[in-house]
Amino acid sequence: MDGYQALAEAIIAQAAMDYLEALSVIREYPDARGAMKEIRRIERFIHSAWFGVLTKTDPDYLIGQMRDVEDLSLSTVII
Numbered sequence: 341m342d343g344y345q346a347l348a349e350a351i352i353a354q355a356a357m358d359y360l361e362a363l364s365v366i367r368e369y370p371d372a373r374g375a376m377k378e379i380r381r382i383e384r385f386i387h388s389a390w391f392g393v394l395t396k397t398d399p400d401y402l403i404g405q406m407r408d409v410e411d412l413s414l415s416t417v418i419i
Contacts, residue, residue, distance in 0.1 A: 348394040355382050358408055363410040 359382045365375035385391055388400045 345349050352391075352395055352397075355385055356402070358382055358405075359408055363407065367410065 358378065362375040362378040362382070365372050366379065369375070383403060386402060391399060
C-alpha cells in the first residue's frame with residue numbers, strides 16, 4: 341500500500357468512526373443537535389466527489405453498513 345492509499349483509507353476510517361459515534365449519541369439523546377449536524381456533515385462528505393476520489397465504495401452501501409453496525413450494537417446492549 342502506498343502512502344496516498346493509506347491516507348485515503350485513514351480519512352475514510354476516521355469519518356466512519358465519527359459517524360458511528362454520532363449515531364450512538366443520537367440513539368441515547370435523540371434531540372442532540374450537535375450529533376445530528378455531524379451526521380449530516382459526514383453524509384455530505386460520503387456523497388461528495390472527494391469521497392469518490394478516495395474510494396470506489398458505494399456511499400449508500402457504506403452508510404447502510406454503519407447504521408447496521410450501530411443497530412447491532414444497540415440490540416446487543418438491550419438484550
